[in-house]
Structures are given as C-alpha cells and as structure tokens.
Amino acid sequence: MKMATATLQSREIPPERPVFETGCGSRNAEMEITYTGNTGNDMGISTMGFRASKYNPQEWAESNYAKYYTSFVDRDNAERIRHESKRCVNETETTTNKTQAEVTKKLGERIQDINFWKFELEREIGDVISETDLLLAQKKRLENALRATEIPLHISTDNLNCRQRRQGVDLVQDDVELGLLKEVEIINNCQDLLKKTIDQADKQIKLNREAKQNLEMDWSDKKEALEIDTASGALKNEHTNKQFYSGAAKFEEIQSTPESWAQFTHDNIVRAEHERMASIQLRQLIDNILEDTSRDMREQCDTVDVNFTKRIEEMEDAKTKMEENLQKICDEITQMEKNIDVLRKAIRDKENPMKVSQTRLENRTYRPNVELCRDPVQYKLVGEVNEICQSIDALTEKLNHAENSRKSLQDNRMALEKEISCKKNSLFIDRDKCVSVRTRYPTTMKLQGYQ
The missing domain is CATH 1.20.58 (Methane Monooxygenase Hydroxylase; Chain G, domain 1)
Structure with a gap:
C-alpha cells in the first residue's frame, strides 16, 4: 500500500494543469480535476477527467497480500486476547472471591474483637454506675450526718448561754462547762471533717462520672463501628445498596493500629477500675468517719449528761443544807x-x-x-x-x-x-x-x- 501510494504521489502533473483535491480520495487512488484555459477559438470549453496512470498487477497483488496478512495478524491477535481475557476473567474472579471471603472472615474476627471489648466496657460501665450510686448514698449519709450535728451544736451552745445566766458564786467553770466547751469543740471538728469528706466525695463522684463518660463514648464508638462492620460483613455482591466511591481505597492520615486500638480501651477500663477502687476505699473511709464522729459526739454527750447529773445533785444538796441553815x-x-x-x-x-x-x-x-x-x-x-x-x-x-x-x-x-x-x-x-x-x-x- 505504501509503495502504491508512493508511486501515485511520484507522478508529476503538468504545470499548466492545476490540480484540485476534493478531499474524498482513498489510499489506492486520487481524483484529479483538470481544466483548459481560454485559448484562441476554444473560449468557454473545459475538460474534466481522472488521472491517466493506473496500478500494475504486482501492486494489486501486493496490496491484496498486505490485506490478507493484516487480517491474519489481527485475527490471531484477537484470538490470543480472547483466551487471555477469559483466563484473566477466571483468575480475577477467583482472586476477588477469595479476597472477599478473607475480608469477610477478617470482618467477622473484627466483630468478635469489638464485641469482646464492648462487653468489657458494658460490664465496667455497670460497675462504675453501681459504685457511683453507692458513693452517692454515702455522700447523702454525710450530708444527713452534717445536718444532724446542727442540733447537738445548738444544744451545747444553748446550754453554755443558759449557764451564763447563773448568779453569784454559782457562775463557776465547773466540769459541766468544761464538758460543754469540749463538746462544742468536738462537734466543730466533726463538722469540719464531714465537710472535707463531702468535698472529697464530690471530687470522686466527678472522677467516676468522667471515667463512665469515657467508657460510654468508647462503647458508643464501638457500637457504631460494630454496626458498620456488621453491615459491611453482611453486604453481598447481589445487594443493591452498593456503589462506587472514588478515593475510598486509601489510608487515612490519622488511624489507630490494632494494638493501639485495644490499648486505648484497655487503658479506659484500667482508669475506670482505678477510680472504682478509689471510690470503694472512700466509701469505707466514710463508714469509719461516720462511726467515729457519731461515737465521739455520743460519748461526750454522755459525759456531759453525767456531769450535769452530778452537778445537779451537788447543787440540790447545797440548797438543802442552806435551807436547813x-x-x-x-x-x-x-x-x-x-x-x-x-x-x-x-x-x-x-x-x-x-x-x-x-x-x-x-x-x-x-x-x-x-x-x-x-x-x-x-x-x-x-x-x-x-x-x-x-x-x-x-x-x-x-x-x-x-x-x-x-x-x-x-x-x-x-x-x-x-x-x-x-x-x-x-x-x-x-x-x-x-x-x-x-x-x-x-x-x-x-x-x-x-x-
């Protein structure tokens, strides 16, 4: 074809005959339009025709052979491509199905891991909530005990004020007054201790709630991840809720590793357990404080009552003797x-x-x-x-x-x-x-x- 084209293009056109190409030629031939200008007595007459030269048989045979060879090559290449395509289709289908099965298996394993830590978080959240409720009950006891100390303090203060109205030599700093002063001091110390313990309980309750909030946020994230992974694991090729997402097959800039993921939840649980143990110890301390403060106040109250009884007996005896005198x-x-x-x-x-x-x-x-x-x-x-x-x-x-x-x-x-x-x-x-x-x-x- 190239040889024939070159032969055709090598043919020369007389200079007095301009050639106009119509743009509709082929590889094998070109159409030429020639005209003859006005000369002498031939004014108004023009001539149009095709190129005079033609292909020879050898060129025709070579052209046919070239087309045969090209057809053979194209068919052979197409057959090879068909076989390779079929093999590639089978291989890719097998690989895709295998990989998809492995991913589904990994998703199942991931779901088990998430379920495990989700269960651990649920258990620890329940423990923290129960412990916080118990600590709140202890704090309520502290507040009740603090309010209850107002009555003894008012009684002791009222006793001291009343005894200030004694007259003469009876206005003496006796055992009763010393006992009342000590009682007021003990009650004030107990109130200070109870107030400090209430503040400590408030701080511990806040820490418990912060630990619970961290656990709940982690649990919520795991619940959402579990739902996503469960839906992803149940997704099949024949489902309709799937589509293309460009750029999905990439790693995010900030992603955790399985080790850091498990360590994060483990650390949250450890911190929550630490706060829970601190809360348990604080509850035991509150029990001891309430027992000690109540015992100290009651013992001092009994001591003051005994002093009052003794003092009243002494004054009655003195009054009786004075009446006799x-x-x-x-x-x-x-x-x-x-x-x-x-x-x-x-x-x-x-x-x-x-x-x-x-x-x-x-x-x-x-x-x-x-x-x-x-x-x-x-x-x-x-x-x-x-x-x-x-x-x-x-x-x-x-x-x-x-x-x-x-x-x-x-x-x-x-x-x-x-x-x-x-x-x-x-x-x-x-x-x-x-x-x-x-x-x-x-x-x-x-x-x-x-x-």
Whole structure:
C-alpha cells in the first residue's frame, strides 16, 4: 500500500494543469480535476477527467497480500486476547472471591474483637454506675450526718448561754462547762471533717462520672463501628445498596493500629477500675468517719449528761443544807430578838431603882448643917448608883452585842436566801433548761447519717 501510494504521489502533473483535491480520495487512488484555459477559438470549453496512470498487477497483488496478512495478524491477535481475557476473567474472579471471603472472615474476627471489648466496657460501665450510686448514698449519709450535728451544736451552745445566766458564786467553770466547751469543740471538728469528706466525695463522684463518660463514648464508638462492620460483613455482591466511591481505597492520615486500638480501651477500663477502687476505699473511709464522729459526739454527750447529773445533785444538796441553815438562822434570829427585848426591858427596869437612888441622894443634899454627913448611907447610895450604872452599862453592852449578832444573823439570812435563790436559779437552768433540752440530742444512727 505504501509503495502504491508512493508511486501515485511520484507522478508529476503538468504545470499548466492545476490540480484540485476534493478531499474524498482513498489510499489506492486520487481524483484529479483538470481544466483548459481560454485559448484562441476554444473560449468557454473545459475538460474534466481522472488521472491517466493506473496500478500494475504486482501492486494489486501486493496490496491484496498486505490485506490478507493484516487480517491474519489481527485475527490471531484477537484470538490470543480472547483466551487471555477469559483466563484473566477466571483468575480475577477467583482472586476477588477469595479476597472477599478473607475480608469477610477478617470482618467477622473484627466483630468478635469489638464485641469482646464492648462487653468489657458494658460490664465496667455497670460497675462504675453501681459504685457511683453507692458513693452517692454515702455522700447523702454525710450530708444527713452534717445536718444532724446542727442540733447537738445548738444544744451545747444553748446550754453554755443558759449557764451564763447563773448568779453569784454559782457562775463557776465547773466540769459541766468544761464538758460543754469540749463538746462544742468536738462537734466543730466533726463538722469540719464531714465537710472535707463531702468535698472529697464530690471530687470522686466527678472522677467516676468522667471515667463512665469515657467508657460510654468508647462503647458508643464501638457500637457504631460494630454496626458498620456488621453491615459491611453482611453486604453481598447481589445487594443493591452498593456503589462506587472514588478515593475510598486509601489510608487515612490519622488511624489507630490494632494494638493501639485495644490499648486505648484497655487503658479506659484500667482508669475506670482505678477510680472504682478509689471510690470503694472512700466509701469505707466514710463508714469509719461516720462511726467515729457519731461515737465521739455520743460519748461526750454522755459525759456531759453525767456531769450535769452530778452537778445537779451537788447543787440540790447545797440548797438543802442552806435551807436547813436558813431555818436555824431564822430560829436564832427569833431567839435573839427575844433576848434583845429582855435586855431592853432589863435596862428599862433599872430606871426606877436609879431614880430612887438618885432621888434619895438629891433629897439628902438638903440636910441642914452638920446633918449633911458623909455617913454609910451616903456611901451606900453612891455605891448603889454606881452599881446600877454598871448594870445598865453591862446590859447596854449585851444589848449592843445582841443587836450586832441579830444584824449578822439577818445578813446571814439574807445571804442564805440569796444563795438559795441562786441555787434554785442554777437548778432551774441545769435541770429544767439544759437537761430537758439535751433529751433531744440525736441518736447514734441519726448521727451516722441514717434517716
């Protein structure tokens, strides 16, 4: 063909005959259009025709042979391609089915792994939730116990304030007051300890919930991955819910490895177990704290109650003895008043003898001349007057002593009455106010946070 084409193209066209190609030629021949210009008497006449030269037989035979050979080569190549295509189809189908089966098997194994860790996460989530609920119950006990301490603190403070209203010598810092001060201190310490423990419980509950949240997020991711892998494993070639996704067959920039994937979940579970164990230890600590605080407060309460009982007995005994002394003092005052009356009467009784003696002496001063004699009568009358004066002085002294004694007795009576009033006031405060209020002291169970 190339030789024939070259032969045709080598043919020369006379220069006076332009060639116009129509663009519709073939490999074997070319159409030429020739025309003759206007010359002399031939104006208006044109000539059109084909190329004069033709192929020779050899070229024709070579052209046919070339087509035979080309046909043979193309058929042979097509047959080879058909056999290779059939073999490739079978091989690729086998490989694809085998690979798909292996991928399905791997998906099944992956699903088992996900199910295993999902079950472990579910178990740990349940344990953390249960532990958090128990810790919340313990925190509720702490809050109840803290509220319960307000009553003992109010009772102790009220007792101290009431006992400040004691009077006189009864305003003493006795064992009861020392016990009440110690009780207030113990209650304040218990409240501080309970508040700190509540804060610690809040922090632990927050840590438990954070651990549970991490586990739940991991579980949610695994649930979603399980659904995806389950759907992927169940996907078949004949299903309609499949399509092409360009760029799907590539590795993401950030992907975990099976080891890091398992380690991530393992670390989450370990952290959750750590927080759960810390929560269990905190619950045990809360039990011990509630037991210790309730025991300390109740023991101090019992001690203060014993001190109150002892103090009340002492004040009742002192009050009884003072009342007895008061009765004796009152009796003695009565006797002393009678004695004072007797002394005053005795002094008054000396007035007439004194008047008689002094009148006698006065009358005897009127004796005339030598009769005004310092005779024995005169001496006796003077001695009588002096004797009566001495008696009156002695009686007056005794009267003064008696009156001073009566005043002292009356002062003592007033002091005793005042002291008895103080004792009654102290007894009213301790017995009727303080002890009666202390009967409302919370029980041990309430102090331990139980309703």
